[in-house]
Amino acid sequence: MSREQRPNPRLNEDLLFNVAPGGPPRYSHVSNKPVQYLTVADRDGQVIGYAWANDEDDAAGWVVRKAGGDEAFNEGSVWAIKLHDAKARGIAPTAALAEMIQESDPTKTSHVVPDSLSEAPNPDVVRKLANPE
Numbered sequence: 001m002s003r004e005q006r007p008n009p010r011l012n013e014d015l016l017f018n019v020a021p022g023g024p025p026r027y028s029h030v031s032n033k034p035v036q037y038l039t040v041a042d043r044d045g046q047v048i049g050y051a052w053a054n055d056e057d058d059a060a061g062w063v064v065r066k067a068g069g070d071e072a073f074n075e076g077s078v079w080a081i082k083l084h085d086a087k088a089r090g091i092a093p094t095a096a097l098a099e100m101i102q103e104s105d106p107t108k109t110s111h112v113v114p115d116s117l118s119e120a121p122n123p124d125v126v127r128k129l130a131n132p133e
Helices: 066-088 093-103 123-130
Strands: 035-042 047-054 059-064 110-112 118-120
Touching (some): 035 123, 047 066, 047 093, 047 123, 059 066
Antiparallel strands (some): 035 047, 035 110, 035 118, 047 059
16 A cells, blocks of 8 residues: 655745844954954964954954864864953953953963964965865
């Protein structure tokens, strides 16, 4: 006995996605303007990534160095969370970088490389610095 399966009409409906307001505040991850950035290294001094910021666009981000592997990715989440927390407290992006420098501790699993605060023409330059491929 062969039963013909009828398609469910709900599976043929278009899905509508509505943007829900709210959620945690976030810095923009887009800027075409000059940024300040700092270098973060692990306990052994290997660079794991870069944090960048631009106040004019209220933009900031974390760029993990893929060559650092899983450890760099995992430890990088700590630095991304620092940026999220700073935005939630209403701190300007470059002030968040200054806070990272001030609170950095070289005895922890990762830290800001001393005197690494630099400038780049835009975030893409920092992204290429982290991952030149």
